[in-house]
Amino acid sequence: MPDLEQTLIDYSLGLLKRKDSEEVETLIAKDKQVAQQFSVVQDSLCLMGTSARHAKPNDDLKARVMEICESAKPEITPHPLELLNLAPALPIKRYIGGGASVDLGDLGKSDLKDRVNRLYEGMLELRDLVCGTSAASEGDLSELCKSADSISVELPKHNSVCSNGVSSVPHEQAIQSFLRTQLTSLPSMGYFLKKIREGFGNAGDARRLFYLRRDQMKIMRASFADLDATLLAEDEKLRLHGAGLLRTKWWGAEHSYYNRPGKVMCGNFFEGPVTERCVEFAEYDSNLYCFANLLGSKSENGGFQIELDNSKIPECVLATLSAITSSENHSELKDIIVKKYHRETMDEDGYLAHLVKSSISRAFQLSTTSEALNTKLLGCERTGNQTLLWFVWPAILPNHGGGEATTSNPLQ
C-alpha cells in the first residue's frame, strides 16, 4: 500500500493539513495493521534522526529536565478567595502592547538618552558572546570573560537609579520607559556579568545572560520607539508567544535583584498563548521582572515560584509569584504595592510596583493606576508564611485568527 505508506510518512513529518492529520489519526486508532505500519515508519525515520552529528548537551540540561518534573506540582500556593471571584471588565479591543513607548527625545536634555543608547550598544556587543552558537554556550567562557570587562554595559547601582537625573525628566511616561530599561532584567544581568568577570561563571550563567540580554533588548525597544526602529518593526508583527516560553526561561533559573540571588521554581503553567506580539511580550515580561525583583529581594532565601493560570479568572491570565517571607518583609512588600505614586519621593522599589500598575492600567484601559489596585488586577496578599504577588492580563481567546504558523504536527 504505497499510498498509505506515503501518507504515514507525510503525517510523521508534519506535512499534512490538520484535517488530513485527524483522518490519519482515526485510521491509526481503529486499524491495528495501519498502527503497525505507522510504528515501522516512525522507527525508520528515527534512524534518520539518529544519523545526526553527535553533540553533547551541557551538563545542566539533565538537572533542568529533572527540576521540571520534580517541581511540576500544580498550585503549591493557595490563592486568596477574593482573587478567585474576580471578573474584570475587558476592553472591547484587546491590548497588544506598545502603549508605553516614547521617543528618546522625551528624556529631555539629560544624559539619560546617551545612557540608553550606550546600554543598547553594549547589549549588541554581548549578543554574539552568549548566543547559542557561541563558545560560551559550549562551556568555553574565555572569550566572554575577556570581553566582559570591556563591554560598555553601564550597570545601575542599587538605589542610585532614581537619584541620577531621573527627576529632571519632564515627560512622565519617559521616566517610566527609562526605569524599565534599568530596573527589570538589567540588575540580574549585572549579577551574572560580575560572576563571569570574576571567573566564577559557567555555561549555565552564559545561558542565563543570553535570556536576560534578549529580554533587555526587547524591553528597551518597546520602551523607546526610535532606539532600533528596524527590529522594533519585527517586534510589532503578529506572533503568538506561548506560556511555555516563559516556563522554559524561568524554570530552575537563578535570578538575582542586584546581589540577592535565588532559585526560581515554576508551578502550574497553562498551555497556550499569552501575548500576541513581541512588544506585548516585552511589557508582560517587564511586569514579571518587576515582581520577581521585588519578591526575590524580600524572600527568605532569594527564591520564589511563578505560576501562570488561565482558568481562574474569566478571559484572563493570572500570573502569581510567591515566596516564603518574614512578616516584616511581607508588610514592607504590601506597603510598596499599595503606595501611591509621588514622583519626588518614589524609590526604586516603589517604581517597580508602579511600572506594573501602569502596565495593567493600559491593558485594561483604566483611567488611573490606583484603579488597577482597587479592582485587584494586581496585588499582594499573605497565605500562611508566603507572600503572593499577582497581576492579571487579558487572555488571547481560542478563536484568535492570527499568530505563529506551525507545522501541522500531529504529535505536539
Added chain:
Amino acid sequence: MKVVEEEFWERIATGDTSALAELYDSIGTKLFSLSYQILNDRWDAEEVVQDAFAALWKKPQAFNPQKGKLTSWLMVLVRNRSVDRYRSRKRRKDTASLDTVLEVHPADESEDIPSSASQTDEKQLLGSAIENLPPKQIKVLKLSYFKGLTHPEIAQELGISLGTVKSRIRLGVEKLRLSLPNSLR
C-alpha cells in the same frame, strides 16, 4: 527493547522521576544531537529537548505504546518541534544556510565511546542503513527530515518533479525500514 521502553513509560506515567532520569540518560544526547543538527543553536536545542521531556512528564498519555516505540515517538516529537522553531527563525531571516545543515559531518572526535555492545551495533546498523541509500535519496530525505521542507519546496530546491520527491522519500524510508531488525519491521 520495546518492552523495556514500555516499562519506562509505565513508570513515568505513575510519576517515577527515576524512570525519567534513566530515559534521559539513554536518549537525551541523541535528542539533543538531532535538535542541534536542525537548529544549529545550543540554547534552542536545549529548550526543545527540555520541553519534550516536560511534555512527556506532564502528559504521558500523549504517547500510545500501541503506535510504536517511546524513543521513536520522542525523536519525531523533537524533530517536529525543532523544525517548527527553525521555520519560525527562518521567517525572521535569522537562519544558517542550507549548506551548513546539509554538509556531511565526520564523526566527532570527542564523541562518547559507546558504552555498550548494543550501542556499537546500533551505530553500525545505522551507518550501513544510511550508506546503502543512493545519494539522491539521502539528499531528499535530509531536506525533508532535517530542514522540514515540504515536497513542493524540495522539488523547487532540487529542480525535480513533485512525484520524484515523493517517490525518493518513500523509497528512502523503505530502505531504512529494511535495515531495521526483523522484530521491528
